[in-house]
Amino acid sequence: MKHGLGIPDSEFVRGDIPMTKQEIRILTLAKAKIGSADTVIDIGAGTGSLSIEAALLAEQGRVIAIEREPEGFDLIKVNATKFKAANVEAVLGAAPEALEGLPAADVIMIGGSGGKLPEILRCADKLLKPGGRLIVTAVTVETLSTTLNIMRQRSEYSVEACCIQVTRIQQVGASNMFKALNPIYIIACSKKG
Amino acid sequence: MKHGLGIPDSEFVRGDIPMTKQEIRILTLAKAKIGSADTVIDIGAGTGSLSIEAALLAEQGRVIAIEREPEGFDLIKVNATKFKAANVEAVLGAAPEALEGLPAADVIMIGGSGGKLPEILRCADKLLKPGGRLIVTAVTVETLSTTLNIMRQRSEYSVEACCIQVTRIQQVGASNMFKALNPIYIIACSKKG
Amino acid sequence: MKHGLGIPDSEFVRGDIPMTKQEIRILTLAKAKIGSADTVIDIGAGTGSLSIEAALLAEQGRVIAIEREPEGFDLIKVNATKFKAANVEAVLGAAPEALEGLPAADVIMIGGSGGKLPEILRCADKLLKPGGRLIVTAVTVETLSTTLNIMRQRSEYSVEACCIQVTRIQQVGASNMFKALNPIYIIACSKKG
Amino acid sequence: MKHGLGIPDSEFVRGDIPMTKQEIRILTLAKAKIGSADTVIDIGAGTGSLSIEAALLAEQGRVIAIEREPEGFDLIKVNATKFKAANVEAVLGAAPEALEGLPAADVIMIGGSGGKLPEILRCADKLLKPGGRLIVTAVTVETLSTTLNIMRQRSEYSVEACCIQVTRIQQVGASNMFKALNPIYIIACSKKG
Numbered sequence: 001m002k003h004g005l006g007i008p009d010s011e012f013v014r015g016d017i018p019m020t021k022q023e024i025r026i027l028t029l030a031k032a033k034i035g036s037a038d039t040v041i042d043i044g045a046g047t048g049s050l051s052i053e054a055a056l057l058a059e060q061g062r063v064i065a066i067e068r069e070p071e072g073f074d075l076i077k078v079n080a081t082k083f084k085a086a087n088v089e090a091v092l093g094a095a096p097e098a099l100e101g102l103p104a105a106d107v108i109m110i111g112g113s114g115g116k117l118p119e120i121l122r123c124a125d126k127l128l129k130p131g132g133r134l135i136v137t138a139v140t141v142e143t144l145s146t147t148l149n150i151m152r153q154r155s156e157y158s159v160e161a162c163c164i165q166v167t168r169i170q171q172v173g174a175s176n177m178f179k180a181l182n183p184i185y186i187i188a189c190s191k192k193g
Numbered sequence: 194m195k196h197g198l199g200i201p202d203s204e205f206v207r208g209d210i211p212m213t214k215q216e217i218r219i220l221t222l223a224k225a226k227i228g229s230a231d232t233v234i235d236i237g238a239g240t241g242s243l244s245i246e247a248a249l250l251a252e253q254g255r256v257i258a259i260e261r262e263p264e265g266f267d268l269i270k271v272n273a274t275k276f277k278a279a280n281v282e283a284v285l286g287a288a289p290e291a292l293e294g295l296p297a298a299d300v301i302m303i304g305g306s307g308g309k310l311p312e313i314l315r316c317a318d319k320l321l322k323p324g325g326r327l328i329v330t331a332v333t334v335e336t337l338s339t340t341l342n343i344m345r346q347r348s349e350y351s352v353e354a355c356c357i358q359v360t361r362i363q364q365v366g367a368s369n370m371f372k373a374l375n376p377i378y379i380i381a382c383s384k385k386g
Numbered sequence: 387m388k389h390g391l392g393i394p395d396s397e398f399v400r401g402d403i404p405m406t407k408q409e410i411r412i413l414t415l416a417k418a419k420i421g422s423a424d425t426v427i428d429i430g431a432g433t434g435s436l437s438i439e440a441a442l443l444a445e446q447g448r449v450i451a452i453e454r455e456p457e458g459f460d461l462i463k464v465n466a467t468k469f470k471a472a473n474v475e476a477v478l479g480a481a482p483e484a485l486e487g488l489p490a491a492d493v494i495m496i497g498g499s500g501g502k503l504p505e506i507l508r509c510a511d512k513l514l515k516p517g518g519r520l521i522v523t524a525v526t527v528e529t530l531s532t533t534l535n536i537m538r539q540r541s542e543y544s545v546e547a548c549c550i551q552v553t554r555i556q557q558v559g560a561s562n563m564f565k566a567l568n569p570i571y572i573i574a575c576s577k578k579g
Numbered sequence: 580m581k582h583g584l585g586i587p588d589s590e591f592v593r594g595d596i597p598m599t600k601q602e603i604r605i606l607t608l609a610k611a612k613i614g615s616a617d618t619v620i621d622i623g624a625g626t627g628s629l630s631i632e633a634a635l636l637a638e639q640g641r642v643i644a645i646e647r648e649p650e651g652f653d654l655i656k657v658n659a660t661k662f663k664a665a666n667v668e669a670v671l672g673a674a675p676e677a678l679e680g681l682p683a684a685d686v687i688m689i690g691g692s693g694g695k696l697p698e699i700l701r702c703a704d705k706l707l708k709p710g711g712r713l714i715v716t717a718v719t720v721e722t723l724s725t726t727l728n729i730m731r732q733r734s735e736y737s738v739e740a741c742c743i744q745v746t747r748i749q750q751v752g753a754s755n756m757f758k759a760l761n762p763i764y765i766i767a768c769s770k771k772g
Contacts, residue, residue: 006609023606023741030585030605115367140368145531148748148755161748161755162602163569165358165551167376169727169740169764174308175333176727176740180373183360185748199416216413216550223392223412338724341555341562354555354562356762357409358744362534362547362571369534369547376742378555501753526754551744553762560694561719566759569746
């Protein structure tokens with residue numbers, strides 16, 4: 001098992017799409033415990049940064065990256081080409097509809113839900129194999145509380161959650177300044193095997 | 194004793210000058226324990242937001258606001274007028290030179306030091322009355338470590354320090370998003386009476 | 387208006403009851419904008435640390451401190467005596483029942499809700515005067531999300547919320563160590579006048 | 580390259596020795612970019628949690644774990660046996676003395692320095708191969724500022740630093756409580772190849 005490649009943020013092509021930062025990608029992928037032959041679904045894939053690192057870890061597996069914004073969809077393909085991640089399949093569409101017909105997955109990552117989180121969690125549960133991992137990254141109170149509320153009630157999952165606050169220390173002249181990134185909540189749910 | 198008026202950030206005129214945020218002003222002024230007749234010196238006063246709240250607390254006292262940027266110097270006067278803080282005296286200049294000839298102070302606040310922190314701390318010590326409070330707010334590793342290193346060695350001071358990290362929760366559509374402000378370190382030094 | 391006295395944590399008698407820390411008390415009281423003649427209700431008052439500082443600010447007003455644990459109820463009285471806050475009235479009981487018959491309030495602070503937050507918010511709304519402030523401090527996801535969910539829908543309130551994370555810097559030998567306190571969410575709701 | 584195995588904290592045998600927490604281990608190892616044949620030196624190895632995860636990543640390499648406390652030295656061996664990390668060599672001793680005679684390293688991690696950080700950084704520089712990574716994890720202002728001060732001046736290194744603050748979200752009854760871990764500063768220094 002490999003767990004996060006630590007590609008610097010600046011190496012991804014990103015346009016105006018918000019991107020999961022390096023430290024959060026590393027922790028998300030570690031908590032997802034991605035295996036080399038895993039099938040991974042990334043919902044709300046944005047620039048594809050997380051999908052691509054997942055694909056490089058699941059080298060004999062596949063990553064299905066779902067994104068509803070055409071700009072993001074294009075960036076996923078650009079970045080997959082740049083990092084030679086041929087096993088990333090970009091899908092233009094919104095969950096839960098875009099989940100229909102997808103194969104069973106070892107790992108499902110949810111980075112965006114477009115206001116349909118309960119439905120997406122329901123579909124994700126159906127797609128997730130026994131022993132699989134469902135990882136939600138949240139930047140809003142609502143995503144955090146809805147995910148905990150729903151997943152803590154499902155007895156077939158063990159759930160752990162944390163908030164990660166990264167402060168970058170930047171050199172400015174002779175000084176090292178503290179620059180906060182926004183906090184991210186990671187909810188990691190393991191389905192019993 | 195009064196301790197911080199909680200004026201919203203948006204009420205200050207600020208131009209492009211960085212401003213101490215409301216929560217940090219409240220805590221800085223509380224730790225400064227400003228009395229109603231106190232003489233206060235604010236070094237690196239920026240927009241004057243801290244000076245003005247200090248002046249409203251030290252209603253029979255005076256606040257000397259030192260700022261080396263002409264834009265900041267002008268903003269201090271604009272904001273003092275706006276908030277009717279007639280007891281704020283703006284001084285255009287850089288510490289430690291600008292400290293020469295100033296009266297003994299009950300409270301000295303240092304929000305910027307232009308690379309001359311050890312000299313400024315030395316001058317501040319001379320100006321600070323017994324029983325007075327010296328408060329340094331730091332946004333760099335260097336200001337934090339230099340202040341602690343110097344002040345922990347002065348046996349006539351008791352020193353306490355903390356880091357304050359504020360995350361604003363902003364309504365975006367139906368969601369509440371977490372938006373981090375940069376962390377601020379507050380070093381509060383009380384001179385023995 | 388005065389806003390938080392900055393009494394050190396160690397001066398309160400506290401037993402085994404969890405206590406709101408100094409920096410959080412200062413910010414909570416500042417956001418509560420307590421006036422000198424205000425009537426304040428503190429729900430889930432714990433050791434009474436917040437009630438007592440509120441009472442010292444509302445010097446011609448009164449503070450009703452509600453606490454359901456007998457140990458806390460006793461500590462409130464001990465601390466009120468210690469700090470000569472004769473205008474604190476300790477009430478042994480649980481909200482919302484304990485709110486019955488209370489006078490209209492300028493400020494209501496909720497630090498604990500015993501699982502009955504929606505009912506308490508409903509009662510608090512009835513007790514709060516126009517122009518009054520309702521301040522909730524939250525240490526759980528549920529209190530944060532329930533408060534935001536309910537209060538954002540009430541058009542007669544303006545709501546602002548933040549998370550405060552304090553890290554104390556402690557001297558250990560020749561080093562200054564970072565020691566985190568738990569994050570606290572403060573939701574400040576102002577009722578239109 | 581593999582980057583952090585995400586072993587839960589509770590699986591390590593730890594006694595009373597402080598242990599680097601899971602999220603910090605994951606990020607430290609990712610920033611160390613440990614290769615499968617790397618030689619790694621872990622200074623101030625504590626319970627060995629970081630050494631053992633490094634050893635499982637450097638499966639054809641070796642990890643030298645230096646610890647000056649006998650209790651820690653014993654725990655390293657216990658944990659190495661438990662996790663079948665035969666390529667961990669525990670050394671009882673204090674740096675910089677204990678570094679003498681060690682082989683050139685691809686990765687040097689410093690988690691404790693016993694007040695001799697400048698000397699240790701000097702020795703570490705001599706042991707580190709071109710293209711190698713030096714990672715310091717700091718829990719004090721002094722370690723943070725000394726490391727930045729020394730390493731920013733060495734033009735053959737590129738230095739990046741961040742602070743990681745993890746808040747665990749724990750289920751307590753029907754609630755999810757926020758429990759802060761202490762912040763950790765990670766300074767990652769890459770030596771030019």
